Amino acid sequence: MNKTLWNYYKQSADGQKAIEMFDPNPDDVYKNIEAIATFANGLDSDFNPQQFVELVYIHEINFVERNLIEEETFTRESFEHFIDSYDLMDFEVKDDEIVWSRNKNFISANKFRLKAATVDALSTYLYYYDYYFKPILLSHRFDIIQKSCDALGIDLPPIPRSKDYKQYLMYYYDICGILNEFQKDNELTDAELCACLYDYGARVLLDTEELTTGKLPQPTNVWLTGASGNIDFKFLDSLEESQPSTTSIWACNERTRRGDLVIVYCTSPRSYIHSIWRADSIGIFNPFDYYHCRTIVRDGIKLPKITFSDLKEDSYFSQLPIVRKNLQGINGIRFSAKDYTELLRLVKEKGVENTDYPQLYTVTSIDFGDIIHEKDVEENILIPILKRIGYNDSDWTRQLQLKAGRKEKAIPDFVFFPRGTTHFESSPLVIEAKLDMSSMIEEQKAFRQALSYARMLRSKLMGICDKERLVIYALDNSGQCNIDKPIFDNYWQSIYSDELIGSTLNQLIGVEVIKGYI
Secondary structure (H helix, E strand, O other), X not given: OOHHHHHHHHHOHHHHHHHHHOOOOOOOHHHHHHHHHXXXXXXXXXXXXXXXXXXXHHHXXXXXXXXXXXXXXXXXXXXXXXXXXXXXXEEEEEOOEEEEEEEEEEEOOOOHHHHHHOHHHHHHHHHOOXXXXXXXXXXXXXXXXXXXXXXXXXXXXXXXXXXXXXXHHHHHHHHHHHHHHHHHHOOOOHHHHHHHHHHHHHHHHOOOOOOOOOOXXXXXXXXXXXXXXXXXXXXXHHHHOOOOOOEEEEEOOOOOOOOOEEEEEEXXXXXXXXXXXXXXXXXXXXXXXXXXXXXXXXXXXXXXXXXXHHHHHOOOHHHOHHHHOOOOOOOOEEEOHHHHHHHHHHHHHOOOOOOOOOOOOOOXXXXXXXXXXXXXHHHHHHHHHHHHOOOOHHHEEEOOOEEEOOOEEEOOOEEEOOEOOOOOOEOOEEEEEOOOOOOHHHHHHHHHHHHHHHHHOOOOEEEEEOOOEEEEEEOOOOOOXXXXXXXXXXXXXXXXXXXXXXXXXXXXXXXXXXXXXX
């Protein structure tokens, strides 16, 4: 972390206000919690401040009145026991007395998915109970926390991929351990750490404003998702208002790419396809969200009502597996290009011309051969395009060993024009190749790995690629870059077949451009 910038922030009015807000020993705890809730809503407009404060209160009443916490301080083992055993009973407050609803649980002891989905409230209560714990806000937008950690140089542990939802609660415990190490290394108080993570990192170092006007990549996939309840319906219906809601976050498939099409189906009692939206983010995997994968949508276009009955009675759609399953489990189902074409046919049959609806991007198909291993990506796809933009084999070093600490060796896949006599201290460009990073988790791993190499080599640019795409990032003077803001992000098919896209790549990382950084 840049100590000079941090000290400037800490002494500023905004910094002092944020640090005071996260004071773990305030005169009025709930006044601070309400301030935190309002602040979190500024980072994520879908964050409900009132619901959050109420959930913290529910946790407090249950934990305190029922003596559910036996430990003064937790170990990992005792925390796991606590996670296994606690439940949250429903209650009412009458004449300053707690009246328990004995036959009604707000969260049962074995409902780990619900417990993980309320980790924002749980962690906030624990923050005021035990110095080890830190609040994990923004359960729908864990990506903001990840980006803040990237900007601050905090290496979070890998997110577990499991249907055992208790593992996500234990992941919270492990995150706290990493944050405590960062706090100790940088001599921060508890309040300073929280201000650093949620304000300095997330708001100051990163631009967290939604990309509501920026140009989107052309769509290459179509996804289905479901809407239910008054909050969802109110957002969708705003399309017909003079000032519609611009963005929202929806359940999706983790392979969603920015620019993809998202078709929203309203469940009962509406039971019809409502609108087409564009994904404004890749699929965001949230370990502390009831629906683990979400995307931000924007630029909605209202469709004529295509009811479930219309789909069931249509000769094409009646044969689709998801329709035959009565649209159960619709979130994140992929539509093929043929499916989307047939949907636009139904739109036209409803009397609405479909020329204004977004079209899928198609390019000339190029055969790269069998791409089975990471080496195939390098040999069959990456190296040929590097040679096309002017490079020779001698311009890069593959599997270059770097000294990282006393014993470890970091090994980037492609290091361009490395300089230095001992451990190759600099390189203007590094590229890390993977076989498949179509999921958000794998893309994040590749990004962080490349970023660590780029920082070690003081690179100006870095790239990550797999069998489908090449993504290029520019690092600022402090070695930071935002995973959501690449300077180039295109599919290999487009790079090879579209002269304009190929020319853009050449202008960014062509051999003469990179030599200019030496």
